[in-house]
Amino acid sequence: MLRVLSLIIVGVAIFFQGCSEVVFIEKVNSQKQLDVRKKGEFPEKDSNQLVDWTSYPSHSTSWGENVTGVKTTFYTENKEIALTFDACGGQYGSGYDEKLIDFLTKEQIPATLFINKRWITENEELFVELAENRLFQIENHGTEHLPLSVNGRTAWGIQGTNSPEEVFWEVVGNQEEVKRITGRYPTMFRSGTAYYDDVAVEIVEDIGLQVVNYSLLGDAGATFSSQKVKHALLQAKPGDIALLHMNQPQSGTAQGVIEAIPILEEAGFSFVTLEGYELR
Template identity: 60%
Template sequence: MQQVIKTLIWGMALCLTLTACAEVKVTTQQPHPRPSAAPADKQKAKPHTTATHAKLPTMAEVKQKLQLKYEGKQPSKWGEHLPGVIDRLPTKEKVIALTFDACGGQHGSGYDAALIQYLERERIPATLFINSRWIERNKPTFMRLAQHPLFEIENHGTAHRPLSVNGRAIYGIRGTGSVNEAMDEVLGNDRKILELTGRKPKFFRSGTAYYDDVAVNIVHDIGERPVNFDVVGDAGATFSAKQVKQALLQAKPGSIVILHFNRPAGDTAEGLKQAIPLLRQKGYRFVKLEDMLK
């Protein structure tokens, strides 16, 4: 009898021990471990977030809305300087906005490294209007420029076409031929820049800087502001260094200067180097568009 009782007690103790071990396993096991945080450099590789994109309507939604609004509208104005296009900064301060275009395409996808290096060395902020074709040919350089605090990246269109709704041409370049084509020219590069940088462009400059008045309104409705200039700084990087210098010295308080950084064989960099010290002596400082156009 005593042996039976001892056997029962031993069996009960064993059951209790096994139960306790099972409970420990249950409470300490993590069947879905949390992934470790990504390294900081990997996190920076994706500057945009889902939230950024969630706030914006899709291209299809924007196009559907604006197609209904503008279909059948006939333009009455055409040119570089139209109502709704910003040509100067709204200030009397001695500030100048240097804007540089990169047009892309067969003859426009170069990179004037000497010019950009001069801006960096002299700590000169600038606004860079960059075309989709240039981005595709120079993506590593584009990403470096986009991450540089001196530079502001803005929209220079998808195919570098004059912006119109009826195909009007300038300099032998046919403009966008419909409301839909005008929207594609703005939105295609808008979304490309957003995807790559996490920042939606605030400003737009069309290829050739020409617009009709309907297209200007389309740009505004897309959520960007058309920006041109009051000083032609290098005429598509065809000016000599002396001509670039003379053009820049014509700038006034609030001037927006158009130049180019996609043609390294031109004299834009050299003309800039000659003009900047003289402008500084006159008390001018340099600003990005986003600093002055809120």
């Protein structure tokens, strides 16, 4: 907790050392309601807290999708699967798969949606509709859709955050945006590319979120054909977390999901959101 409070204060301190006014204003605004999440609350920061960025290492010991602390499955004694859909945002990632969402809604299939701040900015009305749909659990997919690193590691050609401070704001920026619109802070986080280092995972946990990836690759970044999506989903086991996308309507994701779900239901599977489950 003390280390995260130190992270908060440094945003202000760096401004007075010469950072741009725009960055300063953005961070101060986001701090008005959000600092560190513990037990559903974000307490006021201590303005007298000493700044100590060295409390988090600037070099990590592991990097990837499955570093220590990343959750990939959930505990269940039933034949349950969690479908999760990412909405990544940006120039090529701000689409909306209406066919997919309409199917899930019509068939009453719950899902957890990890949504990026950029996508929310481009689709705020749609985001409100999704957040108001009780089938869907809204969670945090980052602010700029970056791999989460304390020293600028890259994944899939995308450079990650480059310091503990950047890790913090990649998470917190979207936390505040979701709270502003929905009145609720997310409790789970998935980074852009689903890559992390061990220090970044520690920071996210200290903020108060669980880092959630997947055990079943559903559409490979919305690149799978519908038949590949269907085949992937039919490999599901109880407690699997499937990773798919809801922001690429031209992809095979919707059709693959539409074809796979009835078969899975016939096999006795049901679908759940992640809320309330023990993640592993």
